[in-house]
Amino acid sequence: MADIGTLNTMKAAEDPVRGQLDGPRGARPKRNLSRRNIMLYGVLIVVAIYYLLPLYVMIVTSLKTMPEIRLGNVFSLPKDITFQPWVKAWAEACTGVNCDGLSRGFWNSVRILIPSVILSISIACVSGYALSKWKFKGSEVFFTLLLVGAFIPYQVMLYPVVIILRDVGTFLTDIWQGTCGFFTSAEGSCRGRVQLFGSLSGLVIVHSIFGMPILVLLFRNYFASIPEELFKAARVDGAGFWQILFRIMLPMSLPILVVAIILQVTGIWNDFLFGVVYTRAEQYPMTVQLNNIVNSVQGTKEYNVNMAATLLTGLVPLAIYFVSGKLFVRGIAAGAVKG
Amino acid sequence: MAIAESADTVAPERSAPQKRPLRLFRNLSSKIALIPMIATAVIVFMGGTIWTVVYSFTSSGLLPRLNWVGLDQYERLWGTTKWIISIQNLALYGICSLVLTLVIGFVLAAMLDRKIRFEDAFRTIFLYPFALSFIVTGLVWQWILNPDYGVQGVVRSLGWESFTFNPLNNPDIVMFGLLIAGLWQGTGLIMCIMLAGLRGIDDDIWKASRVDGIPVWKTYTRIIIPMMRPVFVTAIVLIASGIIKLYDLVVAQTSGGPGISSEVPAKYVMQSMFGGQNLGQGFAASTMMLLSVVIILVPWALLEFGGRKRG
Secondary structure (H helix, E strand, C coil): CHHHHHHHHHHHHHCHHHHHHHCCCCCCCCCCCCHHHHHHHHHHHHHHHHHHHHHHHHHHHHCCCHHHHHHCCCCCCCCCCCCHHHHHHHHCCCECCECCCCHHHHHHHHHHHHHHHHHHHHHHHHHHHHHHHCCCCCHHHHHHHHHHHCCCCHHHHHHHHHHHHHHHHHHHHHHHHHHHHHHCCCCCCCCCCCCCCCCHHHHHHHHHHHHHHHHHHHHHHHHHCCCHHHHHHHHHCCCCHHHHHHHHHHHHCHHHHHHHHHHHHHHHHHCCHHHHHHCCHHHCCHHHHHHHHHCCCCCCCCHHHHHHHHHHHHHHHHHHHHHHCHHHHHHHHHHHHHC | CHHHHHHHHHHHHHCECCECCCHHHCCHHHHHHCHHHHHHHHHHHHHHHHHHHHHCCECCCCCCCCCECCCHHHHHHHCCHHHHHHHHHHHHHHHHHHHHHHHHHHHHHHHHCCCCCCHHHHHHHHHHHHHCCHHHHHHHHHHHCCCCCCHHHHHHHCCCCCCCCCHHHCCCCHHHHHHHHHHHHHHHHHHHHHHHHHHCCCHHHHHHHHHCCCCHHHHHHHHHHHHCHHHHHHHHHHHHHHHHHCCHHHHHHCCCCCCCCCCCHHHHHHHHHHHCCCHHHHHHHHHHHHHHHHHHHHHHHHHHHHHHHHC
């Protein structure tokens, strides 16, 4: 391609008409600034501006003062930059009676995120491993069932999960009080209750349940691609189920673990539906609290605070996205193409 | 886990012809490890779905109760204006979103596939909205489409006084306001999938079509797109399942307003289940959502998996 290509390009550059007539038919070798390329780049840049616009507007608005917002338009640059909206969004913005800002939602989200990611990934990792290397009669049936479940709208399963969480909570409370009462005779020392519905631990379970189809699929396909010989050699050497998992499979599965973590962190951080259904007001994750702050009817709308709050909420997934780069793409592609 | 381990290792020794271990205990570790997954699949996904469908035939109000009323809930559902509007909105949004996402996603992917410079930068820019939640997306676009300070205000301040573009306060076009935001968030993903599909196509195809002198656009429409059928099917399934879930975006951007003109089924379900203490209606509505998924998915599954077996 190289020699003939550059030759043709030079010829074409010297004499465009002859280049067109004499050259090979079909697509001409590319010049850097052919008319088609200019159009291509032009379109791409315009589209890129459209995609970047909301991010720009968020940043610009969050740095303006309210009087300036009322005078100008959303796209103008701030005249004197103020960080007051950010401080207010983080520490003072009100939802209902609480006026301690988005920080509460942020820490709630962190408290939900970390256990959810760990629990969901460990369950999915073990399940994927069992499904790929230790198949038994019926295991594929359950797996198919799980994948079919991924397509069921969440709304169908929301209420049954409420009931399951409530009943399991009561059941665990009974067990706890029973065993506790068996060992201590003092009256009233066993008041502790296990509450799953309306608590962060319940939400962690919910995230683990609904994240399972995609994660199990991810891990199953990954482990299935690990050579069978490796697995058999370990079996011959006398390693069992857990030994093979921890000594051989897990050390090899760092890439897929990173992909799964990226997938789960962004997914759980961005969740709104489960947060609003399965927790109470003071435990709302960041997205729910953000919506309550911005869409609250009382008071005057402070657009700069709203945009600062919005940007704060988007910051975590954005940071993950820009840091992880290609892995993020791989994660969603792996999740999307097969799911 | 100690029990599981021993059962696993001891099993082969005991398997003398006359005394085989119980089938249930073979491969026991694996079965124990899969308990959470099996419980999820059977109890939550299957059990929960059946439960909801069964209770949609009852008159459950504040609490689920098993007093049968037959199809009453469904009759009420289809007699409710809000539900009808929800369905119409979703259909409008769904068709536009499906077509536009596919077209924009493919065109962007094709442009990035033309061996251009800064491909990574462009891809990063097109995909970043996908990392953001629908709540953030909805709130940003609510602000950009603000009639006083947003797009309309800017164009008016430039001198075009009669310019009106106020989708979030106009019941007729409010769904397009949502569509703009939804497309901004979702096209990047489809672009990525399409790009992966385009990269999977053999370079020889391009060379052959160049040798034959087929124009580029014709190569795309006649050769490349038909070859990418599986990718398109995946993309369509993905977009469709996202459309039916449409909820957060509406809550953040319009809260269903103005009036009830941007209500969607998922929001109707949430409202009757957790807002209106009208469980039966919620169950019936969510069963309808399930039905629509089944209608979309069954033909796809038959095509995809039925065809594979025959082939």
